[in-house]
Amino acid sequence: MTPAAEPFRVLSPSGDTPSSAVLLVPGCSGFVARNGINHYDERASELQAAGYFVVFVDYLSRRHLTDCAGGRDVSHAEVASDILEAAAWIKGQARVAPDKIFVIGWSMVAAVSLRP
DSSP: OOOOOOSSEEEOOSSSSOEEEEEEEOOTTOSOOBTTBOHHHHHHHHHHHTTOEEEEOOTTGGGTOSSTTSSSOOOHHHHHHHHHHHHHHHHTSTTEEEEEEEEEEOGGGGGOOOOO
16 A cells, blocks of 8 residues: 655655744745746755755645636635645644744735634
């Protein structure tokens, strides 16, 4: 039996001690390279090297979209729900410091507010 795939793309830091996690959430263009450069992957690698778990919250591909203009808007509530789901998931993973989970969002994600 094949193990279930992780629900999120994750970069893990080296070491065995509990580490903080950063959720990366793209803007309406998704996690794509521009002019041959993928700024998301660059930031993720830097965060991983600094000792963070990095979780890519790809709210677009979960809805089979390539961008927010793909004929269907993604609501702020949907994005917030995906962020909260990713936070809850990573919080339950081994070696993650459950009280140190952060979010970095670009573009329209800045308009998404999270409430307890």
